[in-house]
Amino acid sequence: MSPAVSGYTQRRANRERVIAALRRQGAMTRAALANVGLSRSTIQNVIEELAEVGMVIEIGPYTASGLGRPPVLVGLRGSLxxxxxxxxxxxxxxxxxxxxxxxxxxxxxxxxxxxxxxxxxxxxxxxxxxxxxxxxxxxxxxxxxxxxxxxxxxxxxxxxxxxxxxxxxxxxxxxxxxxxxxxxxxxxxxxxxxxxxxAEVTWGVAKGCRDLAYVYSATGIGVGFVVNGNLYAGANGTAGEIGHTTIDENGLVCDCGGRGCLNTLANPDAIIRNLKQSHGAGLTIADVIALAHAGDAGCRRVLADAGRHIGVAAANMYNLLDPELIVIGGSLAPAGEILIDPLCESMARRAIHAGQALPPVIAGYLGEEAxxxxxxxxxxxxxxxxxxxxx
Amino acid sequence: MSPAVSGYTQRRANRERVIAALRRQGAMTRAALANVGLSRSTIQNVIEELAEVGMVIEIGPYTASGLGRPPVLVGLRGSLxxxxxxxxxxxxxxxxxxxxxxxxxxxxxxxxxxxxxxxxxxxxxxxxxxxxxxxxxxxxxxxxxxxxxxxxxxxxxxxxxxxxxxxxxxxxxxxxxxxxxxxxxxxxxxxxxxxxxxAEVTWGVAKGCRDLAYVYSATGIGVGFVVNGNLYAGANGTAGEIGHTTIDENGLVCDCGGRGCLNTLANPDAIIRNLKQSHGAGLTIADVIALAHAGDAGCRRVLADAGRHIGVAAANMYNLLDPELIVIGGSLAPAGEILIDPLCESMARRAIHAGQALPPVIAGYLGEEAxxxxxxxxxxxxxxxxxxxxx
DNA sequence: TATTTATGTATAGCTTAGTTATAAATGGCG
DNA sequence: CGCCATTTATAACTAAGCTATACATAAATA
The missing domain is CATH 3.30.420.40 (ATPase, nucleotide binding domain)
Incomplete structure (x- = not known):
């Protein structure tokens, strides 16, 4: 009687590959699991072993798969x-x-x-x-x-x-x-x-996307890159500082020491600052977005301006990196097309067209939980x- | 008597992996070849097969390897x-x-x-x-x-x-x-x-480098990215258009339709244009660089200015991508530190410091053959x- | 029922990790 | 200087197990 779970090196490594794939991508069919680089036979053996000790379970049939025998999803037992x-x-x-x-x-x-x-x-x-x-x-x-x-x-x-x-x-x-x-x-x-x-690649609007630029606005504006399915963080891990792209060489001084950084023009603070005269102090960015959706012209205008500024930086990013998809997340995302339409317009004006369409720009799904x-x-x-x- | 070259699928695939590695990286020791993801045993077998039919040959001992038995380089027979x-x-x-x-x-x-x-x-x-x-x-x-x-x-x-x-x-x-x-x-x-x-990764200054931004000036300025040892060309293959980074929103109109692109400020044409009044027409960029090296103040100045402009775009690129190494190639590369020192200074002023040193900026080795x-x-x-x- | 896709099962050939042996260099030491 | 321990590369072998392949079975659609 062979042990349920073999301890030999190669088998152990392959078990870990399967577990890693299930952790990263969630429940999959056996057939899909074979794409991690192991043969169907091996997947079959490994899943058998892992099921025997209760680490993976069959989740149920994967419906909506069209023709042929319906595959069955196997996934890690969540309660582990x-x-x-x-x-x-x-x-x-x-x-x-x-x-x-x-x-x-x-x-x-x-x-x-x-x-x-x-x-x-x-x-x-x-x-x-x-x-x-x-x-x-x-x-x-x-x-x-x-x-x-x-x-x-x-x-x-x-x-x-x-x-x-x-x-x-x-x-x-x-x-x-x-x-x-x-x-x-x-x-x-x-x-x-x-x-x-x-998060957006795991659960959200970019689920399964392999090349993504995710523009996130919180106190500042940053961008997260997914390249070939993996986070790209740069040689030192500090890539993504799009908020310090110089938009206006003679603009406001940024706390980075530069002048006219995107952050000084389009982050939530900057947007609210533009409304102080007309709308008074005490507004939050969520208020501004709500007012804009309700039709307030001033709020719509400042959000559109922010979108245009972000569009300048996005065009530079597009020219450099040619991403497949751009997702807008963070506190500005609820503004939706009020922000995104001017952003796209501004980006399109500055982007180099090699002939292809510009990448879609869409708001993230995950909101504040992203x-x-x-x-x-x-x-x-x-x-x-x-x-x-x-x- | 077994055939010299087996036709079985797995073996054939591994032969091709070995050949691909030798084509891409040149002659290697058997030990280094094992890093393509095959075991030493398999490398041994595959090389034996390939040597038997004359596709690979032992180039000779790899000297300067320190302690231990000297490895022997094996490589593809060039004349194939x-x-x-x-x-x-x-x-x-x-x-x-x-x-x-x-x-x-x-x-x-x-x-x-x-x-x-x-x-x-x-x-x-x-x-x-x-x-x-x-x-x-x-x-x-x-x-x-x-x-x-x-x-x-x-x-x-x-x-x-x-x-x-x-x-x-x-x-x-x-x-x-x-x-x-x-x-x-x-x-x-x-x-x-x-x-x-x-070329610079295969033969030149960045030989073996896995993450590189190569800034190339010809008629325009472009950048080639190597990420994890592979060219990164973007979703559509059109990444790298650093020459159309907006440097001066109110600058000259670029043939891309934008204004104040880096190309309008720092490509060879722009540099020569700046010298027309003082130095007359008919200068080539090589002349400008030669004069600069000989001490001509005007030529030094316009090259330094070009370096400063490129530095702005390089800082944006650095903030976004955090590359390990920046190489300057093309027609501006012979300017050396006349261009690169102001470039670095300008880049340093605009780059976000997370604490790490900025990436080295060096001229390429390969000149016009790159x-x-x-x-x-x-x-x-x-x-x-x-x-x-x-x- | 024919077709299609997923899964189950088996096998020959191959790869792998591990072990042991040999080769060829360096550096320290007497 | 020669000798020896050390180090690294190559070589040869084996048990475990992976891959490609073939074939059988299962469960859906048209």
Whole structure:
């Protein structure tokens, strides 16, 4: 009687490849699994082994597949563990819990303080995680890892948070190291735009897309690139700072030290600043967007102007990178076509046409949950750094 | 007695992987070959087979390897075939012939006419190829394929040359299709900057580099990206149009329809234009650079200004992409630090510092041969599209 | 019922990880 | 200087297991 789960090197490696594929892409048919680079025979054997010990289960037939015998989805048993996403934004801390079957179990948030020191902020996040785990019935030792999103660039090699981070107390901090200590969990730290891009590719409007530019507006504007199905973060991990594209060489001074950066013209602060005279102080960007949808001409105008400015940077990005799809996410996304139409117009005026159509520009599906769920999805996707250990 | 070369599927596939690696990276040791993803045992078997039929040969011991038994380089027998590179620039047509051992055998050129129709230009190129083949002793049927470089974007799906191509008679033409007919050879067409980047990665300053941004100045300025060892050309194949980055919204009108594009400020034409008053007409960019090296203040100044403008675009590119290395190639490269120092200064002023050092900016090694040899190297590298057939 | 696609099962040939042996260099040491 | 330990490359062999292939079966559609 052979053991249910063989321990030989090659078999073990292939089991891990299958598990990694199921973590990253969710339940699949056996036939689709063969595309990870293993033969059907091997997939069959590996799935058999994993099903025997209860790590994968048949989810049920995959309908809507047209002709032929309906395939059956196999997926990881979700209850084997969870991943946690944490978004640390300037005024909010969000936490998401996600199971191994790529199901979002819970999403909570609490107000944050952008002047609080990192330990205080992370301690608050830790409490939110405990609460979320209690409500979903998981223990801390069932958490594979926590993904943490910050509004700024993070240097891959050293883990230090860059100066351009809009959450100033975190600048120069090794957030991953600190978070590991405070949260007592395996941790991953990345930029908010990068992680939101992961979420839109995992669950949202770009599901399955292999080449994506995801433009994310929060306090600043960043972009997350997915190239060939994987996040592209640059040599140092700091790619994506589209918010500091120079739009107007003689414009306002940006906190990066430059002048006329996109951030000084089109981030939510800049938009609200334009309305102070006419609409008074105290507006939030959500108010502006709501007013615009209700027909307020001033609000429509400032959003359109922001779209045009973003369009200039997007055209430069398009000329350089030729992405397949551009998704707009973050606080400006609810503006929809009020922002996107002028953006496209502005981009089209500056884009080099080789003959092909410009890439579609669409709003993300995931709203404010994009970043925090992306943080959880990034943990789910990184089966190497966050291995699933049988309890 | 088993056949020297087995015909079974798996073995054949692995032979092709080995051959592809040797074409792309040149002669390697058996140990290095194992890094293509096959075991040492398989490499051993495959090389044995290929050596037996004379497709690979032991080049000799690889010296300067430190401790241990010296490895022995194995490589493709160069004389099995050749690849051809063709550069169609605005005023020159260049041809290179390269053998399967990555050795450049010959490099010739002839004047071109940027108003001639594509058939005329390609016919002239065909004659140059014939002459080059005659001088190197190869027949046309020994040519695996010809790589053709054009000064503009080429749409991947349709093969059409984009409007931004500075060689106007080629705009809107399916150059690959036409060239196949005129040259009677398998053909690949790509942008000059992309192919020069391939050359610098294959033979030049970026040899072995896996992430590179190669800024190339000819009639316009373009950039070729190597990401993870492979050319990144974008969803449509038209990435890299850095020359149309908007630098001055109110600047000169560019032939792309925009205003103040980098090309209007820093390409060779623009540089020469700045010197017309003081230095008269008839200067070439090479003259300007020579005068600058000799101490001419005006020439130094306009080159420095061009460097500063390129630095603005390079900073935007750096903020977006965070490349590991930036190489300057093309007609401006001989200016060396006269151009590069101001470029770096300008880039540093606008780049977002996450904490890491900015990427090194260096001049390419390959000079005017970069593009044409890159075109040959691209054919060499694409073992799928240009298979080596035993004669 | 014919067609189509997914899955199940089996096998010959091949690849892999691992082990052991041999080859050929360097560097330290007597 | 020669000798020896060390280091790295190549070579040869084996058990485990992967791949391509073939064929059978299952379950849907037209």
């Amino acid at each position: 563990g969870v991943t946690v996403g944490v978004e640390i934004a300037n005024w909010t801390i969000r936490v998401a819990v996600c199971d191994l079957a790529q199901k979002l179990l819970l999403h909570t948030s609490a107000p944050g303080d952008d002047r609080a020191d990192p330990v205080t902020t992370l301690t608050k996040a830790s409490a939110l995680i405990d609460e979320a785990l209690a409500r979903t019935g998981f223990r801390r030792d069932q958490v594979l890892g926590a993904g943490i999103a910050l509004p700024g660039p993070i240097q891959r090699r050293t883990g230090l948070v860059g100066r351009a981070c809009t959450l100033k107390p975190f600048v120069g901090v090794n957030c991953a190291k600190l978070a590991r200590e405070v949260l007592r969990l395996p941790v991953l730290v990345d930029n908010d735009a990068n992680l939101a891009a992961v 970043v925090v769920t992306g943080a959880a999805a990034a943990v789910l996707a990184d089966a190497d750094a966050f291995p699933l250990r049988p309890a | 075939g050749v690849t051809v590179g063709v550069e169609i620039a605005n005023w020159t047509i260049r041809v290179a012939v390269c053998d399967l051992a990555q050795k450049l055998l010959l490099h010739t050129s002839a004047p071109g006419d940027d108003r001639a129709d594509p058939v005329t230009t390609l016919t002239k190129a065909s004659a140059l190829i014939d002459e080059a083949l005659a001088r190197t002793g190869f027949r046309r049927d020994q040519v695996l394929g010809a790589g053709i470089a054009l000064p503009g974007p080429i749409q991947r799906r349709t093969g059409l040359v984009g409007r931004a191509c500075t060689l106007k008679p080629f705009v809107g033409v399916n150059c690959a299709k036409l060239a196949r007919e005129v040259l009677r050879l398998p053909v690949l067409v790509d942008n000059d900057a992309n192919l020069a980047a391939v 593009v044409v040899t890159g075109a040959a190297a691209a054919v060499l590298a694409d073992a799928d599209a240009f298979p080596l057939r035993p004669a």
